[in-house]
Every structure is written in structure tokens, then in C-alpha cells.
Amino acid sequence: MTVRSAWLLTNGQTREDTRLTPVGTYAPESEMRTRDGVIAGGNPFAATGAGAMSLQIGVGRAQVQGTDAQGAYPVSVDAPVTLTFTDGEAQFARIDSVVLHVYDQLFDQGGQNLAAVEIVRGTGSATPTAPTLPSACLRLWDVTVPAGASAGVGGIDWTSALADRRHFTSAYGGIIPRGYGLAFNGAYDGQYRDNGTGLERWDAAAGAWKAYPPTPTRPISTRQVTAAPVNQSGAFVDFTAAAWPRITFTVPPSGAVFVTIGGQVSNRSTAASTAWMTWRATGAYTEAHGALNGLSSQAGRVIASRRVYRNGLTPGGQVTLIPGWNISSNGGTDVFVQDGQLTVEFVQ
Numbered sequence: 234m235t236v237r238s239a240w241l242l243t244n245g246q247t248r249e250d251t252r253l254t255p256v257g258t259y260a261p262e263s264e265m266r267t268r269d270g271v272i273a274g275g276n277p278f279a280a281t282g283a284g285a286m287s288l289q290i291g292v293g294r295a296q297v298q299g300t301d302a303q304g305a306y307p308v309s310v311d312a313p314v315t316l317t318f319t320d321g322e323a324q325f326a327r328i329d330s331v332v333l334h335v336y337d338q339l340f341d342q343g344g345q346n347l348a349a350v351e352i353v354r355g356t357g358s359a360t361p362t363a364p365t366l367p368s369a370c371l372r373l374w375d376v377t378v379p380a381g382a383s384a385g386v387g388g389i390d391w392t393s394a395l396a397d398r399r400h401f402t403s404a405y406g407g408i409i410p411r412g413y414g415l416a417f418n419g420a421y422d423g424q425y426r427d428n429g430t431g432l433e434r435w436d437a438a439a440g441a442w443k444a445y446p447p448t449p450t451r452p453i454s455t456r457q458v459t460a461a462p463v464n465q466s467g468a469f470v471d472f473t474a475a476a477w478p479r480i481t482f483t484v485p486p487s488g489a490v491f492v493t494i495g496g497q498v499s500n501r502s503t504a505a506s507t508a509w510m511t512w513r514a515t516g517a518y519t520e521a522h523g524a525l526n527g528l529s530s531q532a533g534r535v536i537a538s539r540r541v542y543r544n545g546l547t548p549g550g551q552v553t554l555i556p557g558w559n560i561s562s563n564g565g566t567d568v569f570v571q572d573g574q575l576t577v578e579f580v581q
Contacts, residue, residue, distance in 0.1 A: 235312045238297075238335055238348035254307035255294045260402045260409060261420045262298070267305035268420065269298035269371050270402030273410045278310070278373045280331070280395055285388025287317045288376065288395075290331060290350050296402055297335050297348070299369035306335040306348065306369065314350040318389065321382030322357030329355050330363050330398070331374040341368065352376075363398075372398045408432065415442075450579040455480050457496060457573035461558040469511060469522035469559045477556040482577050484517060484546040489580035492554065495538025496573035498530045502565025507531045509559035510570050517550025518543070522557040534567060544580075 239246055239254040260268040271277050277293025294309045310333075318329060330353045336343035355364040355378075363375045375396040382389055400412035409426040419426070419435025419442065426433050426442065434445040457477040461470075484490070492512065500508035511527030514520040520543075528539050546552065554577065558570040 235314060236308065236310050236333075236348045236350055238306050238308045240306065241335070241337060241346040241348075242339060253294075253309040253311060255296065255309070256307050258296055258307065258402060258404050259305065260405060260407065263301075263420065265301045265304075267296055267298050268402045268409070269296050269305065270400045270409075271295045271371075271373075271412065273401050273403075278333075278399060280374050280391075280397075282389075282391030283315050284317075285384040286320070286382070287315055288331065288374075288389075288391070290314045290316065290373065295333055295371055297333050297369055297371045299335065299337065299340060303337060303340050303369060306337075308333055308335065308348045308371075310350060316350065316352050318352060318376065318378055318382075319354065321378045321380050324380055325357035325359055326361050326377055326379050327355040327357040328361045328363045329353065329376045329378055330366065330372050331376065332366060333371040333373065334367070335369040337369065374398055447581055449581060450485060452576050452578040453480055453482060454574060454576040455556075456575075457556065457571065461560070461570040463560045463563045463568050463570070466560045466563050469509070469513075469557050471513070472556045472558065477573060477575075479553050479555050480575060480577055481516075481551060481553045482579075484548050484550045484552060485579045485581065486548045487544075487580045488546045488548050489542065489544035490546065491540055491542055491578040491580065492526065493538055493540040493576045493578070494526070494528060494556070494573065496528065496571060497534065497536050498528055498570050499534035499567040500530060500560060500562070500565070501532055501534070501567045502562045504532045505561070506565065506568075507559070507561040508568065508570055509557075510573055511557045511559070512554045512575055513557060514552055514554055516552045518546045518552045522559070527559075538574075542580075 237250045262268040272294040279291035281289045283289040297306045335348045377394045398413045401410040411427045411429040422437035424435040432445045433442040455478045459476045498508040500506040511522040513522045
């Protein structure tokens with residue numbers, strides 16, 4: 234037997250049929266439906282030109298979903314099948330589909346119980362489209378049949394006529410391999426698929442596939458443009474947005490960030506003189522300039538950075554960080570706050 238299907242009434246299912254068909258592959262698509270598709274492994278159902286109008290379909294295994302009442306049919310093709318296409322239309326090209334088709338006389342009008350690799354013929358058109366398939370059909374390949382194509386005039390150019398329509402399935406909890414088309418929703422929260430470059434996880438609440446692990450959010454940073462004017466002393470002062478641009482960010486789902494400030498601060502006016510480089514937060518989270526987040530020097534110069542961790546922020550909230558400075562006295566030498574950089578890193 235070339236094409237085998239399990240669980241068809243009176244089809245003479247043998248133990249060999251059961252061993253060869255993938256009865257354990259059930260990736261859910263809904264409460265009662267199974268995701269149909271090809272079982273990955275090698276190059277299942279490979280298509281190879283076998284003549285001017287003939288195509289050979291290689292071996293493979295698949296699940297073919299019928300109606301909800303029918304359920305899913307496990308199918309295997311254990312020897313290559315050769316199909317012959319009818320001649321092209323007189324005026325327009327058409328698209329035919331190569332499919333796995335399960336006939337079940339309990340549910341259709343075919344009057345037989347069997348599985349087959351066959352051609353579903355399309356319609357000639359100036360803009361041809363693939364044909365609509367009956368129930369319990371799995372599309373494997375689309376074939377463009379040019380107008381007037383026949384064995385006597387060169388037939389079908391198999392290098393350009395084939396369009397791969399194989400999509401894949403997996404067992405419950407398995408990762409669905411990349412195949413034709415990514416425009417399908419997940420069936421349950423936490424389902425995984427391979428998009429060809431990495432893994433994605435279905436987020437049911439968002440109704441979207443999301444990269445897994447989540448793509449790290451790059452740190453954002455702002456640099457000081459001009460030095461502090463040091464014309465005030467004894468109080469913390471915001472840099473103007475022109476002197477040092479602010480940072481506004483969205484709090485990540487973790488509610489946590491690292492904030493780093495670095496640069497040069499100096500004040501050698503007296504043995505007790507200080508200089509500060511700090512930041513404050515406003516918006517969904519507030520924090521004042523001060524010793525909890527700033528850099529300081531006393532009677533000297535410091536070139537350094539300080540990284541602090543902040544958590545418990547409201548996810549999705551907008552927070553703005555404003556750089557600031559403080560000079561205790563400005564009557565001496567080496568009084569400056571300069572070369573600053575403020576960076577926010579997001580904790581996943």
C-alpha cells in the first residue's frame with residue numbers, strides 16, 4: 234500500500250498501517266480540532282519533476298483535519314507517488330494544488346474510505362488563484378500550469394512552477410516547526426513555534442506571537458552637552474534640557490530598572506567644598522536629587538559612575554529622569570560638573 238490512513242472504517246487497517254501513521258501527533262487548534270500539517274523529518278512530501286506534465290511526490294507523514302465532527306486523520310505515504318497534470322487552458326494560466334485527501338464515506342459523498350495524494354484543479358484566469366479545497370484535504374504544493382502547456386510543447390517548467398505550501402505540526406506541547414506561512418494564531422497560552430530565526434511564544438492575552446526569550450530592550454542613554462554654570466551654590470539644580478537632555482522611558486513588565494550616572498565632578502574651593510552630579514525622577518515614579526543616586530567629590534576631583542537598582546515601579550508607566558547638579562561653594566579652583574552620561578537599563 235502506498236498511502237495509508239489509520240482509523241478509517243473497514244479500510245482494512247493493519248498493524249503496519251498503525252505503526253506507520255503518526256497517531257500520537259496532536260497539536261491542538263481549538264477545543265475539538267487538531268492542527269493539520271506535515272510531520273517534520275527529512276524532506277517530507279518533496280516534489281520532483283518526473284516528466285513534461287508529471288510530478289513525483291516523495292514519502293512523508295502528516296495529520297489531515299476534517300470537520301470538527303470528523304476529527305484528524307493520521308496519514309503516511311510510504312512510496313513515491315507520480316501525478317500527471319492535465320494540459321493548460323487555452324488562454325490563461327491556472328493554479329492546481331497537490332494535496333493529501335482523506336475520503337470517509339461517513340462524512341462525504343466519495344463513497345469510499347481511503348487516503349490519496351491527488352491534484353485539485355484550479356481555474357484559468359488572468360490572475361489565477363489556488364483552488365478551494367474540500368474537507369479533509371491538506372495542501373502540499375501549488376503548481377502554476379501555463380496557458381497551452383502540454384507534453385508536446387515542453388510541458389511545465391518545474392524550476393519555476395512549484396510553490397511550497399507545506400506547513401508543519403507537532404505533538405501537544407511540542408514546538409511547531411517553520412513551514413509555509415506564519416499567519417496563524419496559537420491555540421493556547423504558552424504554545425511555542427519556530428519562525429525560522431528563533432522561538433516565539435503565544436501570548437493569549439495580547440493575541441500575538443512574541444519572541445522567546447523576550448528580546449532584551451536596549452539601554453537608553455543621554456549625554457551632558459554643556460558644563461554646569463556653577464553660578465549657584467548649596468542647592469540641587471536641574472540641568473536645562475538643552476544642557477543635558479532628559480530621559481523618558483516606559484517601565485518594563487518587571488517594574489525594575491538600573492540607572493547609571495557618570496562623569497567628572499570637582500570642587501577644590503575649600504577643604505569642605507563639594508560638587509554633585511545627580512538625577513531625579515518624575516512621572517509614574519518620583520525620586521529627588523540626593524545622596525541616594527548621585528556622585529560627589531569633596532575638596533578634590535572624582536571621575537566615576539554610579540549604578541543603582543530601582544524596583545516596584547508601575548509596569549507601563551512613563552518616567553522622566555532629569556539630571557542635576559549641586560555646588561556647595563564656587564569661589565575656588567577646579568569647580569565643575571561635566572562630561573556626564575545618564576543611562577537606563579531595563580530588567581526583564
